[in-house]
Amino acid sequence: MSSIPADLRYTAEHEYLKSTGDGGVLQIGITDYAQGELGDVVFVELPKVGDKFKAHDVFGTIEAVKAVSDLLTPVAGTVTAINDAIAGDPAVVNRDPYGAGWMIKLRVKDPAELKTLLGSAEYKKHVGE
Numbered sequence: 001m002s003s004i005p006a007d008l009r010y011t012a013e014h015e016y017l018k019s020t021g022d023g024g025v026l027q028i029g030i031t032d033y034a035q036g037e038l039g040d041v042v043f044v045e046l047p048k049v050g051d052k053f054k055a056h057d058v059f060g061t062i063e064a065v066k067a068v069s070d071l072l073t074p075v076a077g078t079v080t081a082i083n084d085a086i087a088g089d090p091a092v093v094n095r096d097p098y099g100a101g102w103m104i105k106l107r108v109k110d111p112a113e114l115k116t117l118l119g120s121a122e123y124k125k126h127v128g129e
Contacts, residue, residue, distance in 0.1 A: 002033035010123035011074045025080055029102040033127045038064035041093045046082045075113040081105040
């Protein structure tokens with residue numbers, strides 16, 4: 001059974017959004033369920049700070065032993081930070097997806113878009129848990 005924290009928002013494509021405490025900036029990564037389905041992560045390609053994305057745009061890719069998958073922005077916004085630690089240790093995504101394995105921080109353009117995302121109960125249902 002995957003870890004699905006109650007205080008996060010989720011996408012049907014298995015990204016999560018977590019508050020950073022800085023109003024309007026959210027941390028984005030892949031869920032524990034997603035990393036488990038992918039298997040051992042061997043490479044993550046991330047955007048540059050300052051890149052702007054619309055909701056559901058591809059912001060990078062994640063490569064695992066089993067597959068290569070696109071990473072999608074859950075909402076529109078501008079990248080304020082990337083997790084440089086992933087380049088040297090991509091497996092951190094497997095070990096700690098909600099902590100040290102985060103991928104980008106995004107300044108949300110329209111907070112109303114957050115209402116379109118899944119809560120933890122909806123995400124659990126989505127993944128069959």
